[in-house]
Amino acid sequence: MSNSAEQDPRRGLMLVISSPSGAGKTTLARMLMKEFEDVVLSVSATTREARPNEKDGVDYHFRTEEDFRKMIAGREFLEWAKVFDRYYGTPRADTVAQLEAGNDVLFDVDWQGADALHDQMPNDCVSVFVLPPSIEALEQRLAAREGSSPEMVARRMRDAQAEILHWRRYDYCIVNDDLQVAYEKLRRILLVERTKRLREHNLEDHVRRLLGEL
């Protein structure tokens, strides 16, 4: 089937995932990247120090504060935030290049980050909010996570209330009770969103051929 729109390259999409900490977004995102090699994680820029096991360009783009400010001034970020004196941001050029190459880019951001990404790239973003099955389950998962302390769990539980309030801003919400069921929902969202008309690069030409215009 040469000349078929089905075989034409598609534009990637931005899959923006948020959740209260502990609801399972990292777990779900990892499963997605394992199954789909054309789903890549957005690499943020930051002014914080690299930890010993972190690689520049892989875990983060490590930048000086001066460079980071220049990037802000040059409108090089899709979104950025200052958290406890450190800057974090999503470089625009990386994302655009991935989308044009037909890769989907995953974003693990809070509701403010999700809003900012949607403002900048409204046609490319698909947003998913992951909810825990219950407040008790969320607390248990936070407590069971490696390196957690009771203070950290208490703080995350308070932050969770504030994050959950924004659930209506998202295109999809997934209740992560049974992990396999939740994952199946996430992969279906990805698969169906990939087929949206706007993402099929060459449909325009295909239809014009059908109409005898080309």
Ligand code: ADP
């Ligand atoms: P987040 O990225 O949202 O902070 P994580 O993906 O780190 O959350 O998950 C928090 C903890 O809950 C992890 O220990 C993970 O293995 C566990 N977890 C995730 N999803 C489920 C699930 N559906 N059922 C039980 N435990 C889960």
